[in-house]
Amino acid sequence: MYVATITGQAFLRNQVRCMMAILFLVGxxxxxxxxxxxxxxxxxxxxxxxxxxxxxYPLILHNTGFDNIQWNIDHRETQHILTQFQHQWTKHAICADMIKCMMDSIQHTSSVSSTGSDGGISPLMSFVMGNDTNYKQKFYKLLLKRPSADPLEDRVRHQAAKRLKLDQQPSSSDSNTTND
Structure with a gap:
């Protein structure tokens, strides 16, 4: 298990997931x-x-870093939450051990390996690397040789045109008016 501590004053949508994807590729x-x-x-x-x-899935917001806030802590509720986490952890630890035993049994009875068939990437890394299927290809294509996204200006123009088009469409309440 690895922990990445990322600190900032603000983050873009999915920024941390993108950063971690690159770190996984490098790793x-x-x-x-x-x-x-x-x-x-x-x-x-x-x-x-x-x-x-x-x-x-493995990425969590752990601490917001708002040091200047006085938190009101209900110790009974904190104990209840801790107990719930302990129950969840126990349940998942038991399930993980059972699955590991099943995997070991399958490997023992056959010549199948638990290392990934995706060019040596383990199933764990395959899971945490998310939906980037490019690493699964026989011949991996380097990031800097891949097609790139449209320039920001083009994307902004496209969104503005889309909003304008939506604004120009008659609303459903306009078309439902009747003349008596």
Whole structure:
């Protein structure tokens, strides 16, 4: 298990999932660490290459860092929440052990390996890397050689045109008026 602590004053939608996707690619040696500096340099990389986001499942917001807020803590409720977490943890730990035993049994009775068939990526990494199927290909395509997203200006123009078109459509209440 690894923990990434990311601090900022604000985040874009899915920003952390995108950041983790790149880190997973680097960690699995599909990309070089230099790709991060390259992608952060807007002159070298003005548009984001197309890649999938990391799975949201293992990513959690743990602390908001609002130090200047006085929290009111109900200790009975805190104990109740802790008890609920302990029950959930016990249930999932038992399920995980049972599944692990089943996997070990299957591996013992056959010659199937638990290492991934996706070019050496483990099933765990396949799960946390999310919906980026590019790493599963026999010949991995480097991020900087992939097609990139449309420029921001084009996307803003497209959204503005879309809003304008919606605003110009007659509303359903306008078309339902009747003349007596």
């Amino acid at each position: 699995n040696r599909l990309e070089s660490p230099e790709v991060i500096d390259h992608m952060l340099d807007i002159n070298k990389c003005p548009r984001k290459p197309q890649y999938g986001m990391a799975s949201e």
